[in-house]
Amino acid sequence: MKVMPIRPQPGEILFYLSPEDIENMSTLEALTLVESLGFKSEFRYRSWEKDGQQKTKLYILIHYEKREFNSALEADYLSAEQEILATRIKPTSAVHFSYCLKYGREMAETSASVAA
Amino acid sequence: MMKYLPIAIALTFGLTGCSGGLYGDSISDQGRGSMAPAVPFVPHIVDGYGNPAPELQSTPNPSAQTMPMLQDPEAESEEWSDEVWANSQEEADQACQAKADMATEEGRSVVTVLGKAQMRVSPKPAKGNKSGTSGKFVCRFRSEV
Secondary structure, eight states, rough: OEEEOOOOOTTTEEEEEEEOOSSOOOHHHHHHHHHHOOOOOOOEEEEEEEEEEEEEEEEEEEEEOOOOOOOOOOOOTTTHHHHHHHHHHSSGEEEEEEEEOOOBBBBOOOHHHOOO | OOOGGGHHHHHHHHHOOOOOOOOTOOOTTTTTTTTTTTTOOSSBOOOOSSOOOHHHHHOOOOOSSSSOOOOOSSSSSEEEEEEEEEEHHHHHHHHHHHHHHHHHOOEEEEESOSSEEEEEEEBBBOBTTBBBBBBEEEEEEEEEE
């Protein structure tokens, strides 16, 4: 099993779940949900030491992508899938979407007008 | 309209590209004036959240203290974004800080939140029998490489 990085490297996009944090469904149900959205899931882990004890946490990587660092994420890129997972999985802090792109995510016209 | 988009994005994110963060620019000069002059060089020591380490502000001999995890001003830093769902700006900022705390613990290097979370999709409050939906916010983080 591969390690889940703490942060995306330049150009990387990581979409993943932390199944231990999910309170309203089992890991199997979460896997079924992400596969119903067309994702192929892959288990990853992080291991670290705290107060002399070895800790390990499991993650489910559902999307990985590497782009040019000097780019931006489209405003609606995987937004629908994010919204479905954030609606179905509780707490939403178990759903992670990280990226390291120079220009971040583009602002959507609609969300900009809503915010205004 | 579209031709101004790159400018708007650049203004939104400022200098916060993923890499190439300025060394030590999160460092605070606060507390310098309260340090004893006998301490020749204790600049820029902050706790894990960008605040001056409290012990050092009132203690003339910082080397005698048990240090928390400190940022190294010489260390190379890297920045990235993470998206969270929250019902308010305050809740989003707390979610960003919780992610930074978790990344600090799991990665064993200090991760700090850069500024406030930026709203991308506004929360929709509950109406009638329908429950509200959370808004989407972008957190910015910096960590030592």
